[in-house]
Amino acid sequence: MNSISAINALPSSTAFSPTAGAKAPGGVSFKEMLVDSIKEVNSMQQEADKAVEAMFTGEDINPAEVLTAVQKADLAFRLTMQMRNKAMEVYREIQDIRI
Secondary structure, eight states, X not given: OOHHHHHHTSOSOOTTOTTTTXXXXXXXXXXXXXXXXXXXXXXXXXXXXXXXXXXXXXXXXXXXHHHHHHHHHHHHHHHHHHHHHHXXXXXXXXXXXXX
């Protein structure tokens, strides 16, 4: 099961959660926002891959556009990883709290 399908398999609200079913003021839940951002990063990666492939197969494509697409995808992926790392750090801190 990949990470996107694992996130989609999460229940939209849980009985034990203090913020069960909580939505942001815009009406979008955290889960929906997270899934959308992961899908967007994935599409950036795919666009960059297609641009690199097009350049190497000799299609008429501007190398600057290829470089921009690759850097954009790389930056989005790094930001996503940093957000994941920060969330894991917070999760570990919460686990360490003694009741």
